[in-house]
Amino acid sequence: MRYAVVIPTIGRACLADCLNALERSRGPEPDEIVVVDDRPGGGPPLDVPGTVVRSGGRGPAAARNTGWRITTAPWVAFLDDDVRVTETWREDLRRDLENASPETGGIQGRVTVPLSDGRRPTDWERGTAGLADAWWITADMAYRRDALVETGGFDERFPRAFREDADMALRTMDAGWVLTKGERRTVHPVRAASRWASLRAQAGNADDALMRAVHGPGWHSRARADPGRRGRHLAITAAGALAAGLTVAGRPRAGALAGAAALAGIAEFAAARVAPGPRTRDEVLTMAATSALIPPMATWHWLRGLATTRGERAWPGPAKAVLFDRDGTLVHDVPYNGDPEKVEPVPDAASAVRLARDAGVRVGVVSNQSGVARGLITEDDVQRVNKRVDELLGPFDTWQVCPHDGGCACRKPAPGLVFQAAAALGVRPDECVLIGDIGSDVAAARAAGARSVLVPTAETLESECRGARVAGSLTEAVRFALGERR
Template sequence: MRRPPAGVSLVVPTVGRPSLAALVASLGDLAAAPVPVELLTVDGRGRGPAAARNAGWRAARHEWVAFLDDDVIAAPDWLQRLVEDLTVEETVGGVQGRITVPAPAGRRPTDWERLTAGLAGGAWITADMAYRRAALQQVGGFDERFPRAFREDAELAYRIRGAGWRLLRGGRTIVHPVRREGPWVSVRTQRGNADDALLRHLYGPRWRDLLTVPPGRRRAHAAVTAAGVGALALAGAAAVTGRRAVTAGALAAGLAWAAGTARFAAVRILPGPRTPREVATMLVTSAAIPPVAVAAWCRGWLRWRGARPLPVGPAPAAPLPAAGAAALSDVDGVARHSGVPA
């Protein structure tokens, strides 16, 4: 039987971006929502977004918890559509919103813009994802071993589905603008390979299929990195020994590295605007990404040896905090802005 939510808590981890004000403004008057709504903003700069979201939902007063990123904009009818999305059967544990990413006007998107646009097709992304508080309680919430906004939402969704809850896609919409980033953003994002290594330990070689994560380039990056390291090592040996066979091996390895790097750069350059700046950025970062990605994977592999998934408990009755509960203390870094009286 479908029934509307008794109330919704909105949880927004934030790192102090100016965009937070735009998000809050786009939500409109919370007191005018069809059901009781509260907004909780959580300081996400300490232990990462997973820990921040956990602090938020554990402080939530309502039956449903809707997570939003601090750099999105809600559609004018977002609150009304949220209530409609959450009018579902008791077996539904979560409902995802729809994400749109504005395309650049009059030109092809850059590599970073295409990466951000991929959010529109992602599964169970917490840029706009609502969960029953009971489902979050049953699985223990987000796994705080994930320190970045990367994979922690897909991993949570997998555990919630494994606990027997259904997940649906709703009709509400948010806009996710493309953040301004520097030329090295694609290199910095390779730190997420450490989180992929954790998932490999947790769920085995089929973790991408299980968590609905698209294929990556780890094997290609490993091959290119091995060729580059081999070329450098053989070149050093050739300089010492002077042997032609070693020199030929260094040349072959170097050519393999150059070919792999050029292929990777072409995949990133051809769909883009192909401006001199973008092409130069793609060439340099395409050389840097493979070794950085492999190093991050190796660090994660070593760090998370023996890691196991969080335990799943029995479905709780999901008792809610008292209606008169005070806002959380500064220890939790949560600020409560309620559309209904405390």
């Protein structure tokens, strides 16, 4: 089983321990190890083994995308830079991948968090220990490359290491893939943190708002995520604001009652955090101070998130270019056709292409024409047929044709035509959606890193539909490309 390893980092010292543990592990070596330097502003090059690329300090989601898109292996294992894989991790990963069904899009590793012996864990340590029971966390998560391509990878609107993993999991399952837990194991030590770390963590409430906008109010249960105490934080903040308002309005007794309710909520919150901890003087003071500040901070970030994420769509949003296969997709398939008079568009081809154009999306055609190499038609014949398609449906912004009969980099399922079309249109391959009628269209798109939609015909094999995104019509396929259908 071929796989690559991608590790985003901000240059922490723990990266060396992570890479050393990976090197010591027994089992098949990865095709490649990609370390993604996500330090804001760059810095001196990282002196580590493997390939190092920079992602510009845009957060772990964007860093992971930067990493996996330069790999070629069919599986990509994501690790955080502060984990330590076990001595048998590579062998265990091999078994996880070999046991994966064709429908499996991702396999999570089993994470353990060692805690200090002889004392109760602090609030921060308990929070980290919760990773052991979390689902779909990218501390150790292997995704099938096809699943990453078809979902557009991680949503780069998530700027923190929070919820971007749950979003990726939900979109993967929405695309028809299955997620499972494997048997490999990884250790996640508790890193040092300041006493105010819980306050900075409240920015994650804005990420929850984005999750709600994209996946609906029931996303917590689907992602198996704990909704937390936000409701109580909102109530405490509301009571505190009401107390201040009533006091300013000259109603001190009513204000005092509202203030007492807010203080009671804060006290309950602090007690719930202190009780399971070490109860040292420093821990109690930290819990008391942060418990008073967390509710208003959580409320602020939640409201800010609701205001800024309203109407957001699931990642990656509309394509910038739609690429169509020609024969069997735009026009009825006439084998080795060199006669423009035989060109007949499929019933909804004109409306589908017009829909894309009206949305401001570039359109192109990528077509295998092996009849040229076989001597059945000439390149002039191909050009005349393409011109007729342009007259009936176009003009298209680019035509990319492979005249070969194999052994080249452009004949689908090879990705060459997709690369050429994207370059001609001035977009990245991952900003394209390729619409075709057979499996080689899907394979070419995935090999190039582009999404795809299959519109089956009588010539489409049932096996080609498995694991592919299937639309009932060309128009429906374009609507997916435009982000109007999931």
